[in-house]
Amino acid sequence: MADLNELTIREAHEGLKKKKFSSEELTKSCLGRIKERNKDLNAFVLVDEKMSLLEAKEADKKIAKAKDFSVLCGVPAGIKDIFNTKGVKTTCCSPGLKNFVPPYDATVIGKLKDKGMVMVGKTNLDEFACGGSTEHSCFGPTKNPYDLTRVSGGSSGGSAAAVADNMCIYSLGTDTGGSIRQPASLCGVYGMKVTYGRVSRSGVTAMASSLDTIGNFGKSVEDIAIVLKEIAGKDRRDLTTPDKEVPDYLKFLDKDIKGKVIALPKEYFGEGVEKETAEIVKNAVKKLEDKGAKIMEVSLPTTKYAVAAYYIIMPAELSANLERYDGVRYGKKTNKSVEDLVDFYFKTREEFFGDEIKRRIMIGTYVLSAGYYDAYYKKAQKVRTLIIEDFNKVFEKADVIIAPTSPFPAFKIGEFLDDPLAMYMADALTIPASIAGLPALNCPCGMSKSGLPIGLQVIAPQFEEGRAITFASALAD
């Protein structure tokens, strides 16, 4: 049998049920792996062994008593350090929140705790989830498990690397413009970005409120379905969650895809996308064709405008959300001498944020400022409409869209650090689905010649996460 930390959720659950091992042993196995590897990978920014083992023992008590227990009970998870965890530091990897301890749990953390989750630690991210490489974390970058000189992707790079390297069984992340899918792709694991509104964001630090989503990373499609089922649903603390039934996502596994239509948008396989990446994705699609799916080439002509629209809408919303960090209500305040309250704000905010956040706040402030609002923000919101219409047209004819997740495999640490625009282009293939609020699931689908994972995304219509799961499971077996 594999080492315990290498198990999937399902395998771990079966083992716990048959009393082959305890949650404490399973947790110790993950903690051991973290001890061995985290100094190289920097996937976790906080590990509290005592707390984790206490949670594991609690889970073992539940398991001993109950005949039937939750599939997540006693299973170790990594949590992106942007989810509020009561009594446990939640830093958003920002200099300003390094000592911030939230007094309550995010809704999804509460849900998972009720199911008996064991949290093995908080994972690394780009400050306030802004970036595609975790290089903008105040704790330094997370390295790619396949090549320590390369990035893990971002912003949920820590959560992706932790699952890929078997430091935990599953993990949680957030995806605003690709922050789950892209690191999942670069690290070779499954990563689900849900429909906007499917999962409550209450207690998760807001980045761009019309785009932010919560999702999960896993080693198998089934694990994605298991966790999604537990975290999805209406929450009165997040009013963007509709009162819509949460289906049993496990029922979408191993369904027949015969006669179903897969759209391949040509813009996702052309300019700016590495040839090898495009070929590996197309080869994977052939496998689905062999299973009876119909392939259709389509065009999403507004694809090339998505990055520009996104880098107006997102910073605008971000700059508004981050106004709350003024040294008064949360986290760090300046210790310099100040003239008055306004000076206190200026000096606090200068120390509070890293480079990339300052950059994005500046972009957002500019596009919302008098005289520029119509030219930038309003224009971008109109382009957003066109992008949504593009997707709607394709979904009239096709069941899902399949495309590469990232235009290229993991890049070198430092490669784009001084060129923000080049870094932003790394999100070119994940941003459009975010803008349209669509679910998309990253699936590992091969390796580059240089030994790096390549991923594809299955994009589905709103609230059709199950459909993405069906196609992902057809690809996996």
Place this chain on the structure above:
Amino acid sequence: MIDEKQVRHIAKLARIDLTDAEVKKFTKQLSGVFGYMEVLNELDTKNVKETSQVTGLSNIMEKDKVEKGLLTREELLQATELPIESNQIRVLPAIK
């Protein structure tokens, strides 16, 4: 294109102190970013409606009833690093 004076003005609106070196760096980088955004002008959006949200939800109503809050006053006060003075009050610099 954006110049240093504009960058200083934006920083003032955003309430962030910038060093001279930062102003220089951001001027160059933001010019690149805003230059790239020009691509949107290729699209005719005259008769297009804006999208500000994708859920279609609006006005979520609830019964008006008193509930216990999520947090206590003490818990809220723990969230900042401002000094505590007598009677659990956080003290800020004066507005001038």
